[in-house]
Amino acid sequence: MRALGYQAVDALVERWAGLRDDVPWRGAPYQDLRDRFGGEGPAPEEGEGAAAVLEEAIRDVLPLAARVDHPRFLAFIPSAPTWPSVLGDFLASGFNVFQGTWLGSAGPSRVELMVLEWFRQWLGMPSGAGGLLTSGGSAANLVAVAVAREAAGNPSRPVVYLSDQGHSSLLRACRIAGIPREGIRILPTGPDLRLDPSRVRTAVERDRAEGAVPILVCANGGTTNTGSVDPLAALASLTRELGLRLHVDGAFGGFGVLCEKGARALDGIGQADSVTLDPHKWLFQTFECGCLLVRDPGELDRAFRVTPEYLQDTQLGAEQVNFGDRGVQLSRSFRALKIWMSVRSFGLNAFRTAVAHGIDRAEEVEARVRASRELELLSPASLGIVTYRFRPRGWEDEGPLEALNRGIQGRLREEGTAMTSSTRLNNRFALRVCVLNPHTTRKDLDDLLDRVERLGRDLAEAYRTPGERPR
Ligand SMILES: Cc1ncc(COP(=O)(O)O)c(C=O)c1O
Known part of the structure; x- marks a missing residue:
C-alpha cells in the first residue's frame, strides 16, 4: 500500500513540477483510442497487478487530457487546485x-x-x-x-x-x-x-x-x-x-x-x-x-x-x-x-491575493488589446475574463473574420502556446481568455497576444483579398 501510494504521489509531484514546461492540452480522437487501455473487450477476470495498472494510468491515460491547472490554460474556466486540496x-x-x-x-x-x-x-x-x-x-x-x-x-x-x-x-x-x-x-x-x-x-x-x-x-x-x-x-x-x-x-x-x-x-x-x-x-x-x-x-x-x-x-x-x-x-x-x-x-490572505491576481492580469490583457491596432476588444476585462479578436484593417465580413480567428485558436492549441476557447458575442466570433490560475504570469499573456498577432498576420496572408476564404 505504501509503495503504491508513494508511486502515485511521486507522479503527481513530477507532473506539477513540470507543468509549465509541458503543453496545456493533449487529446486524441476516439478512433485513435478505441483499441487502447484494454479496448472494447470485457473486464479482465484476473488481476494484472496494481503497480502495472497504476503505471499505465499515469503514463498513458491521465496525460491525454486538458491540463486545466496549466498556467497557459486560459480556456473555458480553468481550475488550479492547491496541494492541500488534492490531499x-x-x-x-x-x-x-x-x-x-x-x-x-x-x-x-x-x-x-x-x-x-x-x-x-x-x-x-x-x-x-x-x-x-x-x-x-x-x-x-x-x-x-x-x-x-x-x-x-x-x-x-x-x-x-x-x-x-x-x-x-x-x-x-x-x-x-x-x-x-x-x-x-x-x-x-x-x-x-x-x-x-x-x-x-x-x-x-x-x-x-x-x-x-x-x-x-x-x-x-x-x-x-x-x-x-x-x-x-x-x-x-x-x-x-x-x-x-x-x-x-x-x-x-x-x-x-x-x-x-x-x-x-x-x-x-x-x-x-x-x-x-x-x-x-x-x-x-x-x-x-x-x-x-x-x-x-x-x-x-x-x-x-x-x-x-x-x-x-x-x-x-x-x-x-x-x-x-x-x-x-x-x-x-x-x-x-x-x-x-x-x-x-x-490563510485567507493568500486566497485574496490569488483571486486579485486573475482580475489584474485580465485587466492587463484588456489594456494590451486596446493598445494593438490589429486586436479588437469585444468585451472588457470582468472578473478575470476578456474577449477579443484579431481583425486586420479593412476586414468587415464576419465569415472570414471567424475563419481567421478559429485558425489562430487552433494553431495556438496545436503548437502548445496556450489553450484558449472561443465564444460568440452579438453574432461575432470572439477569442476568450479566462485568467484564474495564480501561476499565469503577465509574460504568459503578453506572449500569447504577441503570438496571436503574429499568427493572425500569417494566416491573413493566406487570403488573397480581404473577404475571401483562405486558400
Ligand atoms: C456561471 C456558471 N454557472 C454554472 C456553471 C456550472 O458549474 P459546474 O460545471 O461546476 O457544474 C458554470 C461552469 O462553468 C458557470 O461558469
Whole structure:
C-alpha cells in the first residue's frame, strides 16, 4: 500500500513540477483510442497487478487530457487546485467518509458547516444563512431552482427568469425541476450584457397579469461568457419589492468577493435569496466541489427531506445537520475537508491575493488589446475574463473574420502556446481568455497576444483579398 501510494504521489509531484514546461492540452480522437487501455473487450477476470495498472494510468491515460491547472490554460474556466486540496480529496476518499448524515460523519459535518459559514461571511449573507456543498455549480443551480419552486408552494404555472447570458445549467435546472417550457423566460441583456431590472419588472408584471406565478429571477455573479455581473443590488431590491426570489449564479465569479475589485463588482450578492458558488473554480479546489447557500437553510430541509424508516436512526435533531436532507445526494463525500485544509494551510490572505491576481492580469490583457491596432476588444476585462479578436484593417465580413480567428485558436492549441476557447458575442466570433490560475504570469499573456498577432498576420496572408476564404 505504501509503495503504491508513494508511486502515485511521486507522479503527481513530477507532473506539477513540470507543468509549465509541458503543453496545456493533449487529446486524441476516439478512433485513435478505441483499441487502447484494454479496448472494447470485457473486464479482465484476473488481476494484472496494481503497480502495472497504476503505471499505465499515469503514463498513458491521465496525460491525454486538458491540463486545466496549466498556467497557459486560459480556456473555458480553468481550475488550479492547491496541494492541500488534492490531499484533502485523497484523505476523504481513503477514509471514505459518508457525509449524508450527522450520525455517519459528525466531525466532517461540523467542518462542512464551518466552511459554509466562512462562505456566508465572505458573501455578506445574513447570519443563519447556510446550505450545502454539491458536486458543482450545475447541481447547486438545480437545487436553487427546485427550492424556489417548493418555497413558492409548487404553483401550477411557475415562471423563472433567466438572462440570455445565464449559464446553460440554469436552463437545464429549470427543465429538471419541472418548470414548463412556457414558464422559462430568457430575458435579453443590453449591450453591456447585463440584465436590466426594468425589463425584469415588465416581464414579471406581464406574467402576473396573465395569471402565471413568477417565482425566481436568476442573475449572474460573473457570466461564463464575459464575466459580466448583473446589477445585483438593484435586482435584490426589485425582487424584494415584487415578492419573488433572487438567485445569483456565482459559480464562476462568486469568490471574486475575496478581493476589493471583485467585491465592488459583485456588490449586492449577499442580498440574494440563494447563491451558487464553485470552489473548484476560483477557490482553487479539485473537482467536484460546488456550493449552494440560501438565506434560510430550513427551506432546503422542507423542500428535500424525506425520512424513510430505514433512516430513522439518523434523525438527531436540527443542530445535527443531515446534509443528505438538503439536496440531491444522500451518499456524499467529504468535500469540505479540502477547502478547510486549503484555507487553513495558506490563510485567507493568500486566497485574496490569488483571486486579485486573475482580475489584474485580465485587466492587463484588456489594456494590451486596446493598445494593438490589429486586436479588437469585444468585451472588457470582468472578473478575470476578456474577449477579443484579431481583425486586420479593412476586414468587415464576419465569415472570414471567424475563419481567421478559429485558425489562430487552433494553431495556438496545436503548437502548445496556450489553450484558449472561443465564444460568440452579438453574432461575432470572439477569442476568450479566462485568467484564474495564480501561476499565469503577465509574460504568459503578453506572449500569447504577441503570438496571436503574429499568427493572425500569417494566416491573413493566406487570403488573397480581404473577404475571401483562405486558400
Ligand atoms: C456561471 C456558471 N454557472 C454554472 C456553471 C456550472 O458549474 P459546474 O460545471 O461546476 O457544474 C458554470 C461552469 O462553468 C458557470 O461558469
